[in-house]
Amino acid sequence: MHDFNYHKATNIDEAVKVHQGAEDGTYMAGGQTLLPTLKQRLASPSDIVDIAGVQDLSSIDVSNEVSIGSMTTHAAVASSSEVLSAIPALAHLAEGIGDPQVRNRGTIGGSVANNDPAADYPAACLALNATIKTNQREIQADDFFTGMFETALEEGELITSVNFPKPDTAAYMKFPNPASRYAIVGVFVAKFGAEVRVAVTGAGDNGVFRAAEIESALAGSFSPSALDNSTISPDDLLSDIHAQSDYRASLIVTMAKRAVAAAS
Amino acid sequence: MAFGEVALTAYVPHNFPHDELEPGLDETAFYDPANFTFPGGCHICEVEVDPETGVTEVTNFTAVDDIGRVINPMIVEGQVHGGVAQGIGQALLEGCSYDADGQLLTGSYMDYTMPRADNVPNFKVGTQSTLCTHNTLGVKGVGEVGAIGSPPAVINAIVDALSDMGVKDISMPATPSKVWQTIQNAKASS
Numbered sequence: 255m256h257d258f259n260y261h262k263a264t265n266i267d268e269a270v271k272v273h274q275g276a277e278d279g280t281y282m283a284g285g286q287t288l289l290p291t292l293k294q295r296l297a298s299p300s301d302i303v304d305i306a307g308v309q310d311l312s313s314i315d316v317s318n319e320v321s322i323g324s325m326t327t328h329a330a331v332a333s334s335s336e337v338l339s340a341i342p343a344l345a346h347l348a349e350g351i352g353d354p355q356v357r358n359r360g361t362i363g364g365s366v367a368n369n370d371p372a373a374d375y376p377a378a379c380l381a382l383n384a385t386i387k388t389n390q391r392e393i394q395a396d397d398f399f400t401g402m403f404e405t406a407l408e409e410g411e412l413i414t415s416v417n418f419p420k421p422d423t424a425a426y427m428k429f430p431n432p433a434s435r436y437a438i439v440g441v442f443v444a445k446f447g448a449e450v451r452v453a454v455t456g457a458g459d460n461g462v463f464r465a466a467e468i469e470s471a472l473a474g475s476f477s478p479s480a481l482d483n484s485t486i487s488p489d490d491l492l493s494d495i496h497a498q499s500d501y502r503a504s505l506i507v508t509m510a511k512r513a514v515a516a517a518s
Numbered sequence: 519m520a521f522g523e524v525a526l527t528a529y530v531p532h533n534f535p536h537d538e539l540e541p542g543l544d545e546t547a548f549y550d551p552a553n554f555t556f557p558g559g560c561h562i563c564e565v566e567v568d569p570e571t572g573v574t575e576v577t578n579f580t581a582v583d584d585i586g587r588v589i590n591p592m593i594v595e596g597q598v599h600g601g602v603a604q605g606i607g608q609a610l611l612e613g614c615s616y617d618a619d620g621q622l623l624t625g626s627y628m629d630y631t632m633p634r635a636d637n638v639p640n641f642k643v644g645t646q647s648t649l650c651t652h653n654t655l656g657v658k659g660v661g662e663v664g665a666i667g668s669p670p671a672v673i674n675a676i677v678d679a680l681s682d683m684g685v686k687d688i689s690m691p692a693t694p695s696k697v698w699q700t701i702q703n704a705k706a707s708s
């Protein structure tokens with residue numbers, strides 16, 4: 255690990271200001287991705303702005319949508335009775351992330367900002383048509399995830415909350431990597447009236463994506479059998495030692511069917 | 519003179535004539551058994567294979583081993599549990615991969631799959647005690663019996679599950695992706 259200056263911010267303005275003043279600053283939420291990256295010397299920021307102590311970033315508010323503060327841990331989302339009754343699929347997704355240690359440190363803001371191609375939350379954001387709120391603006395999920403580990407966030411922009419509209423029904427099915435238990439394929443299916451949104455994580459060679467073929471098949475009939483003849487092209491999918499692209503393509507359809515079965 | 523006194527004296531070189539005697543007390547003996555011991559056993563494994571994902575779940579595992587006289591049953595049972603878990607890991611999960619340049623791809627537990635508690639069922643373990651005839655304790659040893667019987671039992675169970683499709687063999691580790699690929703190949707050639 256290289257040397258860095260450590261700052262503990264107490265409010266949003268202070269966090270942003272310290273970041274702006276730094277030569278090469280970075281925010282730290284639970285440190286679950288950032289600290290291993292620093293230890294392996296894959297990053298060497300000059301300044302770390304710890305946002306764990308910033309007020310107002312770890313609340314869950316449910317009104318006509320579910321607003322989750324960026325510092326909210328996966329464990330808090332998984333056990334929130336409000337999330338469980340408003341969007342049970344979201345609580346279920348949070349419960350399936352990593353292990354208890356990771357769930358008690360890792361945050362929704364860190365997960366979304368990092369946009370790991372195998373992370374779970376990006377699929378929920380995209381399928382539920384979430385809005386990512388920052389200190390500067392509101393970004394629709396469709397515009398937010400721009401590629402592997404890439405987002406629309408500008409330098410120093412701080413996520414304050416992620417806001418999920420409530421679907422009629424939704425479900426998330428994850429096929430975990432047997433070793434890391436990140437998603438090899440994770441499919442989030444959400445139904446809003448006649449519209450069906452389907453997002454796939456873990457599989458795309460450019461990160462999370464919406465599966466248009468599956469969405470249109472399900473818009474016709476929201477049932478697993480509507481996908482009996484669906485296929486996904488392996489062309490833009492990842493291949494690694496755990497799963498070749500054709501296997502991932504097949505898993506996408508299988509997980510989508512199972513998600514629809516769980517949601518209907 | 520009591521043995522304790524001998525031992526103490528041997529380690530107090532202060533009192534020795536150093537030019538004649540070195541401190542210490544040791545003796546080496548070598549036991550050459552009259553024959554090997556031959557533990558034997560039978561492991562029975564039941565699996566469920568999900569044909570859509572290739573995931574194998576071990577739903578039942580029974581191991582009965584004849585290890586001669588059982589001196590501490592609890593240690594024996596624990597040893598077999600560990601061995602069977604290791605064997606299931608070898609059959610289903612663990613494998614080193616290298617790329618074409620010789621770079622290890624399974625360099626951490628994020629990629630190398632160790633068996634974890636939820637990868638194994640509750641084991642049923644039993645012993646049979648046919649005493650060994652050529653040592654006085656009548657023991658045969660329980661060291662690796664769990665890990666020896668379990669991999670072939672798991673692989674045979676998978677092959678049995680897929681035999682209707684004409685599958686005759688699958689190599690270890692039978693990971694979900696390999697099982698899925700085996701099923702695809704079997705479908706394509708039938």
Ligand SMILES: Cc1cc2nc3c(=O)[nH]c(=O)nc-3n(C[C@H](O)[C@H](O)[C@H](O)COP(=O)(O)OP(=O)(O)OC[C@H]3O[C@@H](n4cnc5c(N)ncnc54)[C@H](O)[C@@H]3O)c2cc1C
Pocket residue numbers: 280281282283284285286287288289305324325328350351352353356359360361362363364365367368372373374375411412413414434435436437
């Ligand atoms: C062993 C292990 C297993 C895991 N398994 C899974 C899994 O199965 N599924 C899954 O989805 N994830 C998994 N994760 C990731 C985990 O869920 C965390 O969400 C992720 O690592 C981010 O961690 P963090 O919230 O502590 O953010 P940090 O590590 O603190 O930050 C990550 C990045 O996001 C930036 N950042 C953080 N907060 C903000 C913000 N509010 N605004 C702008 N930028 C911000 C930081 O600057 C940094 O670049 C796993 C992690 C580990 C270590």
